[in-house]
Amino acid sequence: MARIGEHREVDVRGRRRRGVLALALALAAATAACSDPRSVSGDARPGRSPSGSPAGDTSAARPTTAPSLPAPPVTLDEAAKALAGILGADGVLGAATPHLDADRRLMREQTRDGQEALTVAAFNGSAGALPSYTWGTPELLVPRGQDGPLWFAAIVDRREPSGGVRTAVLTLMRSPGEDWRLSSTSLLDEGTRPPEITKDADGYVTSLGEDDATVAISPRLMAPLHATSAEEGERGFAAGLIEKSPHTTGFADEIAKRRRDGKSACLGYDSIFAASSYPVHALRTTDGGALVVYSLIRTTTRSVKIDPCASDARIPPDARKLTTESFIREELRTVETQLYVSTVPAKDSGRPARVIGYLGGLTKVIVS
DSSP states (O other), X not given: OOOTTHHHHHHHHHHHHHHHHXXXXXXXXXXXXXXXXXXXXXXXXXXXXXXXXXXXXXXXXXXXXXXXXXXXXXXXXXXXXXXXXHHHHHHHHHTOSSOOHHHHHHHHHTBOHHHXXXXXXXXXXXXSOOOOOEEOOOEEEOBSSOOSSEEEEEEEEEEOTTSOEEEEEEEEEEOTTSOOEEEEEEEEOTXXXXXXXXXXXXXXBOBOOTTOSSBSBOXXXXXXXXXXXXXXXXXXXXXXXXXXXXXXXXXXXXXXXHHHHHXXXXXXXXXXXXXXXXXXXXXXXXXXXXXXXXXEEEEXXXXXXXXXXXXXXXXXXXXXXXXXXXXXXSEEEEEEEEEEEEEEOBTTSOOOBEEEEEEEEEEEXXXX
């Protein structure tokens, strides 16, 4: 079990991770030929998206008959049926009162990755029924070409129990031998419209590889850069690469304030962000940029510094749902799973990436 002062070690690890990331980004920038100094990509070599054309290929200019497009591994009809099945099950099982063990097992079997972590935590922290949502008509975003486990995305309105409506970006995945499962859900910020996604004549979209070099930040680097912005704010080396928002520099301001407030209460406070091991997905937008779906893990440590000065430090209400303890005797560590969707501009646009959607919550609480 972690002890007092371990947050200092965690902070050192966080700085070491950021140093390694900074070196990696510097090397990537150094090898990018004639690129915008604000752009960051995982691979500066001329390349291609999974469904794009090789750099420098001029065959398109020759007056030849256009080749037929490859058959998509996931059809629009298959995607529509898979999404309807999952949202339908969510409506039926979510409305069940009380939730039986079988209901919870079935709801968990509908999810994977960060979505599963949030679903399990919601069950563990709920004494009654979970919120039941109704869904609008989705816009399907099915890649024509893709590698690895099959996936697709959808943009759909979600009606809350209170009657409010939020636009959600969903991603579904299917590994070999498994059924389709919901991998992530992010709710767009109030008043934010989703970007226009490039579609071919048949309605299929273009997916981008994790190291795609045609966008300002390659999809693989979006999560670690976001983590750096959340920890270091406007002083970090990610400043200017990602637009300021409550989910980026706003987190850094919150952490600084909680550290100051904690001192007067004899509490130590530290919070670090890291890219998760969950899948990263990206789709081409009509402006030459990308819509990127990814996730972060936030680990926050609160420790009692002086006894008995902070002996009555209470566990925060959101963490109390996942523990039977009421007070922080020595240390409280919470883990939060955060699911994001962001827009990344084209490589030489000179514009920053922007976080447009989020859904998250505590998924683990450790009291020592």
